[in-house]
Amino acid sequence: MGEENITRIHLDGKEYILIGTAHVSKNSAEQVKEVIEAERPDSVCIELDEQRYQAISEGSKWKEMDIIQVIKEKKASLLLMNLAISSFQNRMANQLNIRAGSEMIQGIASAKEVGANLVLADRNIQITFSRIWGNLGFWGKANLLTSVIASIFSKESITEEELEKMKEQDTINAMLNEFTESFPRLKTPLINERDQYLAQKIKEAPGEKIVAVLGAAHVPGIKEEIKKEQDLDRLTALPPKSVVPKIIGWSLPILILAMIVYTFIASPSAGFDQTISWILWNGSFAALGTAIALGHPLTILTAFVAAPITTLHPLLAAGWFAGLTQAYIRRPSVKDFETLSKDVFTVKGFWRNKVSRILLIVVLCNLGTTVGLFIGGTDVIKTFLENL
Structure with a gap:
């Protein structure tokens, strides 16, 4: 790996040295070490946020997670996506017998060795996901979750030569590449905004000589964005919530209840059948999703009733x-949290680990409920129209 992966920028009396890396590559890590030792910069910027830095420098912090709190805060889907990305990166690294993010680890170590300031230059991954999530409708969200989860179970192998070609993408981009082709507007929060955020953080790094360790996908964008002033407050703002889902969310159940009440008045027997149909369609699909996730029988019953x-x-x-319900009945142990990042390498492990199984139960039960809502709602409307 030579100078072709290094970009030098001179701007406002400062020198910026951008190293374009593959996030799972021995060569990238070696080049990071060589460049930092040779240049001895004032600051080293790495493409990590505080959360991912803690995970890399302190090891997995899964065991400190409160799974019940995650569910209550409605973060199960985001956590599942985090796990999927971790699994995707670790699977490639495991195949090549190197540690995922080794170039970032090397950047941290080399910064300490030469006495440089360490700058965490990437945007918080939860903000990135929230801004991606905010650009999707319901089916887009379901599609994204499906594609991300499917990537966990991919058995496709990759050579280090092929991996070097993946310099066009960072880990998140690589996973979601096909999806961004279907949903082009996701390119903005996923790549463009992060280019702007990274560029500003690199520009604000202390000192006159700055080395930045980056996924090579971001280098072309940063070369342009570093010439401008970026508004970090705008880039870290959570997307405003649309009122449309709220209107639909309240209107649909009111409409369904009104139809059931009217049908009961017009024909009590038809109203009874209509209610039973609603319960069976909704309950059955929710229970099916929970059963697919291997929920406890009481968990499946809870899904059916709820x-x-x-x-x-x-x-x-x-x-x-x-x-x-699953968390209370099959409460995860410390071991489940400690082995979580390894267990999600395989389908069997994903279902076996009590933590990931709970997340699957939340997501698959909700997906099942949505299917039941459409089918059950259609049946309610049909019975209503027959009794007008």
């Missing part, structure tokens, strides 16, 4: 109740 009720209340979700 779904017909929670679908009529936009602030509640059957998956939360099912996940909490």
Whole structure:
């Protein structure tokens, strides 16, 4: 690996040395070490946020996580995506017998060796996910979760030569590449905004000589964005919540309840059948999703009972109740948290680990409930129209 992966920028009396790396490559880590030792910069910027830095420098902090709190804070889907990305990166690194993020680890170590300031230059990954999430409708979110989870179970192998070609993408981009082709607007929060954020953090790094260790996908964008002033407050603001989902969320259950009440008045027997249909469709699909995630029998029963009720209340979700039930019945042990990042390498491990199984229960139960809502709602409308 030579100078072709290094970009030098002179701007406002400062020198910026950008190293374009692959996030799982021995060569990248070696080059980072060589460049920092040769240049002895005032600051070293790495493409990590505080959360990922802690995970790399202190090891996995999964064992400190409160899974019940995660469910209550409605973060199960985001955590599942985090796990998927960790699994994707670690699987490639494991195949090549190197540690994931070794070039960032080397950047941290080399910065200490030469006495340089260490700058965590990337945007918080939860903000990036939230801004991606905010650009999607319901089916887009379901599609994204499906593609991310599917990537966990991919058995495709990759050579280090092929890996070097992946310099066009960082880990998150590599996973979501096909999805951004289907949803081009996701390129903005995923790549463009991070280019702007990284560029500003690099520009603000103390000293006159700055080395930045970056996924090579970001280098072209940063070369342009570093010439401008970026508004970090704008780039870290959470997307405003649209009122449309709220309107639909409240209107749909009110409409369904009104139809059921009218049908009961017009024909009590038809109203009874209509109610039973609603309960069975919603409950059955929620229970099916929970069963696919290998939930405890009581968890499956909870999903069945909760779904017909929670679908009529936009602030509640059957998956939360099912996940909490599973967490109380099969509470994860310290070992489950410690082995989580390794267990998600395989389908069997993903279902075996009590933590990842709870997350799957929340997500699959909610997906099942949504299917049940559409089918059950259609049946309610059909019965209503027949009794007009």
